[in-house]
Amino acid sequence: xxxxxxxxxxxxxxxxxxxxxxxxxxxxxxxxxxxxxxxxxxxxxxxxxxxxxxxxxxxxxxxxxxxxxxxxxxxxxxxxxxxxxxxxxxxxxxxxxxxxxxxxxxxxxxxxxxxxxxxxxxxxxxxxxxxxxxxxxxxxxxxxxxxxxxxxxxxxxxxxxxxxxxxxxxxxxxxxxx
Numbered sequence: 001x002x003x004x005x006x007x008x009x010x011x012x013x014x015x016x017x018x019x020x021x022x023x024x025x026x027x028x029x030x031x032x033x034x035x036x037x038x039x040x041x042x043x044x045x046x047x048x049x050x051x052x053x054x055x056x057x058x059x060x061x062x063x064x065x066x067x068x069x070x071x072x073x074x075x076x077x078x079x080x081x082x083x084x085x086x087x088x089x090x091x092x093x094x095x096x097x098x099x100x101x102x103x104x105x106x107x108x109x110x111x112x113x114x115x116x117x118x119x120x121x122x123x124x125x126x127x128x129x130x131x132x133x134x135x136x137x138x139x140x141x142x143x144x145x146x147x148x149x150x151x152x153x154x155x156x157x158x159x160x161x162x163x164x165x166x167x168x169x170x171x172x173x174x175x176x177x178x
Contacts, residue, residue: 016040017076019084020047020113020145022067023092024100027158028174030070032091034157034166038079043071044158045150047113048143056152062105069113071148081119085126088112095136101176110138113145120144 023029026044033042046054049066059066072084092100094110114120123142131138150156160166164175 015076016073017081018115018145019072019074019081019119020069020115020148021072021084021088022047022069022109022111022113023088023094024068024108024110025103025176026068026070026151026155028176029091030157031159031164031166031174032087033070033072033084034160035168035170036074036079036084036087037168038077038083039072039074041073042157043150044155045069045071045148046107047148048111048146052147053149056155059107060105062107066107066149067109067111068107068151069111069148071150081122082126085112085123089126089130089133094130094138094140095134097139109141111141111143113143115145 021029030042030044033039046059046064046066047069049059049064051058051064051066054064054066058064059068074084092110096110098104098106098109100108112123114123120142127138127140127142157166159174165172
């Protein structure tokens with residue numbers, strides 16, 4: 001899409017693209033992308049399940065089939081999809097099936113939801129490129145993005161609301177729960 005942004009008396013057109021990633025609990029995944037220069041916006045939500053308009057409590061029960069995910073709107077002239085993929089691989093352990101740290105269940109699975117064939121090719125190539133860094137096989141799903149359901153408002157920018165910096169380029173350690 002194209003966003004028009006008013007800057008200093010002129011309107012600047014920005015091209016934006018979407019990327020969607022699941023890498024465990026969506027709060028810390030969102031914060032790492034909020035801090036990434038070139039990311040225009042983020043929102044957390046649920047994707048790839050069978051229940052329309054799922055609620056957090058339903059997703060946590062593991063009965064809806066959804067993954068907790070972050071939808072990233074980015075400016076490809078400022079940050080490439082490949083860069084976003086590198087962040088994804090570095091943010092979590094892609095070799096643990098349906099688990100990140102103490103969080104376990106299918107909602108915490110590792111997945112890349114592509115929005116185009118080009119994204120699919122880049123995701124597959126990046127998976128092959130990073131596999132040698134891990135002793136175990138990567139179990140990350142690379143699947144077509146389906147309908148994304150935004151999570152409840154209290155989940156949006158959760159860690160930022162809890163006092164952690166979402167400033168671009170911030171390198172402070174991310175605390176998972178506020």
